Amino acid sequence: xxxxxxxxxxxxxxxxxxxxxxxxxxxxxxxxxxxxxxxxxxxxxxxxxxxxxxxxxxxxxxxxxxxxxxxxxxxxxxxxxxxxxxxxxxxxxxxxxxxxxxxxxxxxxxx
Amino acid sequence: xxxxxxxxxxxxxxxxxxxxxxxxxxxxxxxxxxxxxxxxxxxxxxxxxxxxxxxxxxxxxxxxxxxxxxxxxxxxxxxxxxxxxxxxxxxxxxxxxxxxxxxxxxxxxxxxxxx
Numbered sequence: 369x370x371x372x373x374x375x376x377x378x379x380x381x382x383x384x385x386x387x388x389x390x391x392x393x394x395x396x397x398x399x400x401x402x403x404x405x406x407x408x409x410x411x412x413x414x415x416x417x418x419x420x421x422x423x424x425x426x427x428x429x430x431x432x433x434x435x436x437x438x439x440x441x442x443x444x445x446x447x448x449x450x451x452x453x454x455x456x457x458x459x460x461x462x463x464x465x466x467x468x469x470x471x472x473x474x475x476x477x478x479x
Numbered sequence: 480x481x482x483x484x485x486x487x488x489x490x491x492x493x494x495x496x497x498x499x500x501x502x503x504x505x506x507x508x509x510x511x512x513x514x515x516x517x518x519x520x521x522x523x524x525x526x527x528x529x530x531x532x533x534x535x536x537x538x539x540x541x542x543x544x545x546x547x548x549x550x551x552x553x554x555x556x557x558x559x560x561x562x563x564x565x566x567x568x569x570x571x572x573x574x575x576x577x578x579x580x581x582x583x584x585x586x587x588x589x590x591x592x593x594x
Contacts, residue, residue, distance in 0.1 A: 409587045416582050469514070
């Protein structure tokens, strides 16, 4: 089963609106990462938040992490058509080598 | 190079043939990963290399799949006797160290179609 699960599976918003995507996971983690994928090819690393951090910002991106609820959220403010992509959360496991990706949220921003 | 390079970008092969997919990671990145992504799905972990050794091969779907890494750099994923269910995008990623501390840099992937 997936370590990380994104919610919603798909999201459609108007340009200028904010987009919020959620991720839940099952086991203890060292860090959680968010990635963006355009057109089903390579993923781009957006942000990494460590287990001892609660919030992190990068430009229009805001990520929160609640380890007690085993959940994270990615907020994109003032969305643009170019933000249209699939967004994945990814978690390592404490002591593990690999990073497990969820199934992703497909975001569509209408101009 | 400046990024992770994968070749070929697209490969169409007949069922039963063998294929080799190549990944050239960022220079100096010791960790290298292979993932597989079927259409509209998330990423499925295949194998992880630290240097030339593979501490975790748990994701390889069958013994038709193998991978090696030489010189702590280029990696090759080989699929023998390809089947139609092998059709997917194969993604390679590298990282400066272990997965736990760094984000990955992904290549653009190889889209494999088995006909």
